[in-house]
Amino acid sequence: MADTEAAGGPNLSLIFPCYNEEQRLPATLARVEEYLAGMGWSYEILIVDDGSRDRTLDVARAAAARNPRIRALEYGENQGKGFAVRHGALHARGERVLFSDADLSTPIQELERFLPALEQGYDVVIGSRALKESRLEVRQPWWRERAGRFMNFLIRALSGLPHPDTQCGFKLFTHQAARDLFDPLTVRRWMFDVEVLVLARKLGYRVVDLPVTWVNSGESRVRVSHVFNIMKELLHIRWYWLLRTPPRAARTAETGAAR
Numbered sequence: 001m002a003d004t005e006a007a008g009g010p011n012l013s014l015i016f017p018c019y020n021e022e023q024r025l026p027a028t029l030a031r032v033e034e035y036l037a038g039m040g041w042s043y044e045i046l047i048v049d050d051g052s053r054d055r056t057l058d059v060a061r062a063a064a065a066r067n068p069r070i071r072a073l074e075y076g077e078n079q080g081k082g083f084a085v086r087h088g089a090l091h092a093r094g095e096r097v098l099f100s101d102a103d104l105s106t107p108i109q110e111l112e113r114f115l116p117a118l119e120q121g122y123d124v125v126i127g128s129r130a131l132k133e134s135r136l137e138v139r140q141p142w143w144r145e146r147a148g149r150f151m152n153f154l155i156r157a158l159s160g161l162p163h164p165d166t167q168c169g170f171k172l173f174t175h176q177a178a179r180d181l182f183d184p185l186t187v188r189r190w191m192f193d194v195e196v197l198v199l200a201r202k203l204g205y206r207v208v209d210l211p212v213t214w215v216n217s218g219e220s221r222v223r224v225s226h227v228f229n230i231m232k233e234l235l236h237i238r239w240y241w242l243l244r245t246p247p248r249a250a251r252t253a254e255t256g257a258a259r
Helices: 025-039 056-066 081-091 108-119 142-159 175-182 192-203 224-240 249-254
Strands: 012-018 043-049 070-074 096-100 124-128 135-138 170-174 207-211 213-215
Touching: 012 025, 012 081, 025 043, 025 056, 025 108, 043 056, 043 081, 056 070, 070 081, 081 096, 081 175, 081 192, 096 108, 096 175, 108 124, 108 170, 108 207, 124 192, 142 192, 142 224, 170 175, 175 192, 192 207, 192 224
Parallel strands: 012 043, 012 096, 043 070, 124 207, 135 213
Antiparallel strands: 096 170, 124 170
């Protein structure tokens, strides 16, 4: 599954976009490190601090100091989850690139369900809570589930994507797909997942939805007040990429025009 850019890199790059995750991060890292060590894989964990106001960056740096497989990345002011994931993806060195929410709402063990799909020739594997095989062990409140279903309807209508759940924070990529899809990303906050999948479709990457186990953390940062900005991002994606063809990162690098 390795490509030339990832040759010599670890088997897996795991990206955690983090904003004010001081409390949850230590337990998350302990669970993930234990799991990956048990798999016998070479790996790197990229903790991307998105301008946190607490001690998230200090926790990340302390983890990196004790484990050379952990890297703490930061860029100053808060830019949004999409910007953080993009930053991590463009610094990832692994043959496979996974991003996950720091609360592990989708347990890291779900990675084992995703890996065979890459071996079968898929380039992008996305977790979906909407598939009937998914296990929602702790559900969201009823009103949030209904709002989520309405949002998924809007996403499909405006983007043309067929996926029933674009927003689950657990997605796996080949190294090259991660570079090609995150390099031209323009959305920094809420709807970056949608833009990534629109780009994947335009570039002809093979994408598959897989069921996941999911546990609602009860600490979602999406609020009703964000709906306007979410709609604005969806409309931006629709019109920005309607007639554009996204560049491939490898081709851009070859021409010496990489950003």
